[in-house]
Every structure is written in C-alpha cells, then in structure tokens.
Amino acid sequence: MEGSCGGNRRQFLKATATTGAVLAAADSVLAAPPESPLPLVKLGKTGVKVTKLGMGTSWAVAESFVQRAIASGVRYIDTSETYERGKAEIALGNVLARTGQRKDVYLVTKNGSYEGTKGSARAKTFVTHLQSSLERLQTDYVDCYYIHGIRGRDIDLFTDPEVIKTFEELKRSGKIKFAGFSCHDAMLPELVEAGAKSGWIDQMMIKYNYREMNVDRIKRAVDVASKANLGIVAMKTQGGSEAFRYGPGEKDERILALKEKGFKAPQAAIKAVLNDERIHLAVSEMTNFEELRENMGAVVAPLTAKEARLLEEHRVLTANRYCHGCGHLCETASKGVPVATVLRYYRYYESYGKREEARALYQALPPESRAVADLDLAGVDAACPHGLPVADLLRAADRRLGIV
Ligand code: SF4
Numbered sequence: 001m002e003g004s005c006g007g008n009r010r011q012f013l014k015a016t017a018t019t020g021a022v023l024a025a026a027d028s029v030l031a032a033p034p035e036s037p038l039p040l041v042k043l044g045k046t047g048v049k050v051t052k053l054g055m056g057t058s059w060a061v062a063e064s065f066v067q068r069a070i071a072s073g074v075r076y077i078d079t080s081e082t083y084e085r086g087k088a089e090i091a092l093g094n095v096l097a098r099t100g101q102r103k104d105v106y107l108v109t110k111n112g113s114y115e116g117t118k119g120s121a122r123a124k125t126f127v128t129h130l131q132s133s134l135e136r137l138q139t140d141y142v143d144c145y146y147i148h149g150i151r152g153r154d155i156d157l158f159t160d161p162e163v164i165k166t167f168e169e170l171k172r173s174g175k176i177k178f179a180g181f182s183c184h185d186a187m188l189p190e191l192v193e194a195g196a197k198s199g200w201i202d203q204m205m206i207k208y209n210y211r212e213m214n215v216d217r218i219k220r221a222v223d224v225a226s227k228a229n230l231g232i233v234a235m236k237t238q239g240g241s242e243a244f245r246y247g248p249g250e251k252d253e254r255i256l257a258l259k260e261k262g263f264k265a266p267q268a269a270i271k272a273v274l275n276d277e278r279i280h281l282a283v284s285e286m287t288n289f290e291e292l293r294e295n296m297g298a299v300v301a302p303l304t305a306k307e308a309r310l311l312e313e314h315r316v317l318t319a320n321r322y323c324h325g326c327g328h329l330c331e332t333a334s335k336g337v338p339v340a341t342v343l344r345y346y347r348y349y350e351s352y353g354k355r356e357e358a359r360a361l362y363q364a365l366p367p368e369s370r371a372v373a374d375l376d377l378a379g380v381d382a383a384c385p386h387g388l389p390v391a392d393l394l395r396a397a398d399r400r401l402g403i404v
Pocket residue numbers: 322323324325326327328329330331339340343383384385386387388390
C-alpha cells in the first residue's frame with residue numbers, strides 16, 4: 001500500500017509540476033515555442049504525434065486567438081469549409097501564412113458538400129471542395145481530410161469505389177496525408193464500425209462525452225475502431241455540460257451548489273474523455289484565453305475521484321436538459337421530424353449562441369422535417385428515456401429557428 005501511495009504522490013507531484021509549466025506557457029503570447037508544453041500522443045495508424053488538446057473552429061474564429069493558441073502549444077487544429085461559411089478557414093490560413101507555422105500544426109478540414117449528390121458527382125466534391133479549402137487555408141496540403149458529419153443514410157460512402165479511389169488519388173497527389181470522417185449522428189455506432197472496417201479510413205472525430213461514453217453500443221464501436229488502430233478524436237466532449245441555459249430567474253440550487261464546491265464541469269468533462277485510453281485527443285471549441293488555459297490544465301491533470309463523483313452528480317441532475325442524440329429511440333413517434341438533429345441545432349442556438357448558423361441549418365431541412373406546429377407530438381415525450389419535454393423543445397426550436 002505504501003508503495004502505491006508513494007506512486008500516487010509522485011504522479012500527483014509530476015502532474016502538478018506539468019500543469020504549472022503548461023499554464024505558464026499559456027500565459028506566454030510570444031512566438032510559438034519549438035516544442036509544445038502539452039502532452040503528445042501518437043494518433044493511431046497515422047503514426048503522427050499530436051497534442052492531446054486540439055482547437056475546434058466552428059465559431060467566428062479570431063486570428064489573434066488562433067495565433068495565441070498555437071503560441072501556447074496547441075498543435076492540432078480542426079476546421080471545415082462549412083464553419084462560418086469558409087471564414088474559419090480564411091482566418092486560419094491568414095495566421096499560418098503570417099507566422100510561417102503551417103508545418104507546426106496538424107491541420108484537418110472537411111467536405112460538407114457531398115450530401116445530396118450521387119455517383120461520380122459525389123466523389124468529385126471531395127476534389128473540388130478540397131481545392132477551395134486549400135486556397136482559403138493558403139496551403140498545398142492538409143494532414144487529414146474528412147467526410148464531414150456523415151449520417152446513416154450516407155453509410156455507403158465507406159464502400160463506394162469512386163470515393164475510395166478519389167481519396168487514394170488525393171493521398172498520392174500529396175494534397176491530403178490521411179482520410180477520415182466526423183460524426184454525431186444517431187447511427188454513430190454503426191458508422192464508426194463501418195468506417196473502422198473500411199480499411200481506408202485513418203482517423204475519425206466523434207461525439208464522445210461523459211453522458212454517452214458508457215453506453216454499450218458506443219463502447220463496442222469505439223473498441224472496433226481502436227482495434228483497427230484508427231486515430232480517435234473526441235468532439236462535443238462537453239455533452240452540454242451547462243445543458244440548456246436556464247431561463248431568466250430560473251436556477252437549480254443543486255447545480256449552483258456543485259459550482260460552489262469549486263467544481264468545473266467543462267474541464268472535468270475533458271478529463272473524463274481523456275481518461276479513456278482509446279481516445280487520443282479532445283478537440284475543444286475554445287473562445288477565449290481563460291478557456292484555453294483551463295483546458296490546457298485539464299489535459300495534463302488526471303480526473304480525480306472527487307471530480308468523477310461530482311461529474312456523475314452533474315450528469316444525473318442535467319440528464320433531462322440535454323438531448324443525447326439517440327434519435328432511434330424517439331423518432332419513430334415524431335412523424336418524420338428528425339428530433340435529434342433539430343434539438344442539436346437548438347443547442348447551437350441556445351447554448352453555443354450560434355444563432356445565424358443554427359437558423360440556416362434548421363431552415364435547410366425539408367419542410368416536412370420542420371412541420372412541428374401541426375403535429376400531435378404527445379407520443380414523443382413518452383418515447384424519450386431521459387425525460388426531455390421533447391414536444392415543447394421542438395416547438396420552441398421551431399419558433400426561434402424558423403424565423404426567416
Ligand atoms: S429527445 Fe430523448 S430520445 Fe430523442 S434523441 Fe433526444 S435524448 Fe434521445
């Protein structure tokens with residue numbers, strides 16, 4: 001026992017010292033140090049070492065913040081042609097060109113324009129849209145190119161010979177080093193298994209957080225991906241750790257009590273995900289220096305037993321305020337309304353403050369997917385095992401997101 005206590009103490013001291021060094025580095029806004037103070041990890045079969053903290057850029061990314069994040073040690077950046085309609089790629093391109101740091105970061109972008117296309121037209125989008133991304137990013141290659149947000153209906157992408165050939169050619173041309181996909185669909189487990197078995201996918205970024213990482217079908221799928229040696233990147237690690245915002249004057253004393261105990265749900269959520277050794281890194285949508293600093297600290301310090309207990313308490317307290325994305329459970333009763341998708345867009349609007357983007361996404365859905373006002377949705381509340389007031393949320397989403 002004594003040896004084990006000594007080991008724990010040594011681990012604690014080491015983590016504390018590393019955390020201090022990392023936080024000190026985050027305070028520096030000088031030119032990027034040659035080496036990141038963040039821990040590195042080998043990203044599965046890519047064999048590339050990347051930082052355990054990556055930066056997500058789906059918001060109105062400020063060039064000064066990107067520069068600061070890289071200077072602080074973040075060496076993994078995730079973007080997409082769709083983020084802020086290409087503006088995120090433009091901002092990243094400006095920073096990487098200005099600082100000459102393109103080769104210092106592992107850069108991922110995505111094609112979100114294949115949806116709704118078929119056959120060779122679908123495969124061709126991966127060539128034409130990559131070219132536009134490279135121009136915005138002011139680079140001649142990306143480290144990995146993703147199929148963006150793959151859904152169950154597009155699962156055949158993994159076995160489509162034209163898509164496979166296209167990615168192989170892009171790799172040969174040097175425009176991409178690796179191939180991957182991102183996913184937060186209700187069919188995530190099936191898609192992850194199909195991607196892992198495809199043989200040509202090198203890495204993936206999936207929705208993975210403390211609310212869902214213990215669900216059997218998700219655990220099994222991640223196992224398959226891990227055995228196939230895919231690089232596994234977690235996104236949406238927060239699982240709405242703040243859940244839907246409380247309305248004006250509305251408080252939950254139990255959540256406030258957790259905060260008063262000094263509990264930081266966002267950082268505990270990142271630690272919980274990285275506690276799973278199959279997960280290589282977490283991509284976080286950081287928007288300010290304070291979050292960057294907190295998250296840099298989170299990736300070096302282990303999840304403590306107390307944090308694990310409080311996170312579980314938090315999960316239980318907020319479970320009925322967060323849509324878990326398990327649309328297969330309630331969409332049989334929603335008469336064509338894609339509940340998980342609509343509530344995700346509503347979360348973008350309410351919790352992330354991405355109002356324009358959320359409205360644009362919602363309004364791009366076919367009319368029958370948005371016709372919630374006329375539907376009898378009584379059965380859909382009963383179908384949700386997490387106790388969400390689904391019908392009310394769908395109607396609230398329609399009121400806020402349906403405004404042209
Ligand atoms: S409303 Fe409930 S059942 Fe439907 S996707 Fe969300 S959490 Fe799952």
